[in-house]
Amino acid sequence: MRKAGQLAAQLLDHLAPLVQPGVSTLELNDEAERWTQAHGAISAPLGYPGASGVADFPKSICTSVNQVICHGIPNAKEILKDGDIINIDVTPILDGYHGDTSRTFLVGDPSPLARRLVAVTEECLERGIAAVQPGGRVGDIGAAIQEYAEEQGFSVVQDFVGHGVHRTFHAEPQIPHYGTRGKGKKLRAGMVFTIEPMINEGTHEVELWDDGWTAVTKDGKLSAQFEHTLAVTKTGVDVLTRSPVAVVV
DSSP states (O other): OHHHHHHHHHHHHHHGGGOOTTOBHHHHHHHHHHHHHHTTOEETTTTOOOSTTOOOOOSSSEEEETTEEEOOOOOTTOBOOTTOEEEEEEOEEETTEEOOEEEEEEOSSOOHHHHHHHHHHHHHHHHHHHTOOTTOBHHHHHHHHHHHHHHTTOEEOOSOOEEEOSSSSSEEEEEOSSOOTTOSSBOOTTOEEEEOOEEESSOOOEEEOTTSSOEEETTOOOEEEOBEEEEEOSSSEEETTOOTTOOOO
16 A cells, blocks of 8 residues: 555656646646556546446546536646646556545646635645544544634535545545544554545535536635545554655645
C-alpha cells in the first residue's frame, strides 16, 4: 500500500507543472495515463463500473474544475482558464494495490475567496488526519473537519465520503467528513482508508449531471477537495500518499 500510495503522490507531483491556463483536462488525463503505464501501474478509474444505467468511467483520472465537486470527466473542450481551481484525483494500481489521493490546484491567479477555500480545505484534511488514533472513532474525524470548515464559513459535502481501500478500490469503513466525536466505528491499528473532504463555498447540496458521474454544487459556487490514503498504526497514523515535495498552496 505504501508503494502504491507513493506512486500516486508522485503522479500528482508530475502533473502539477502542467496545470496552466490553456491546458485541457484531456491533456492532463492523457499524460497521467502515459506516466502511470511507464511506471508499471494501471489507472483504477479507467473503466470503473457506473451505477445502473450509467456508462463505466471513461478516463484515467478525475478533473473537477470550479463548481465540480468530484468525478469530473476529462475532455478536450474543457480548457483551464486563469483564475480556475481544479481538483485532480488519481488512483494508480501497483502490484494489485490502490494508491488514492487528490489535490486542488490553483490555475493562474484565482480570487482571494478561491484561494481561501482551497487553503481551508487542505487544513480540513490535516485536521481530519490528526484526529485518527487507535481506539478513536470515525466520528472524531468528521467532527474535526466539519467544525473547522463551518467556522470558516464554508460547508461540508455529505453525499460523498472517504472509504476503505486496499486491493479493492472502495471498501469499508465509510469515513464521513461530518459527524459527532465519540460516535461511529472504532478505529484500530491496521485499518487503511481515505479521508477526502469536499468543502463548498456555499451550500453543501449536490446535483449530478446527466453523465451520471459529474457532481456539482447546487448553487454553482466553488468546491475544493484534498485526499490522502492513510493507515491506522498502534501509535497513531501513517499517511501513505503524502509527497515529500508537495507544495502547500
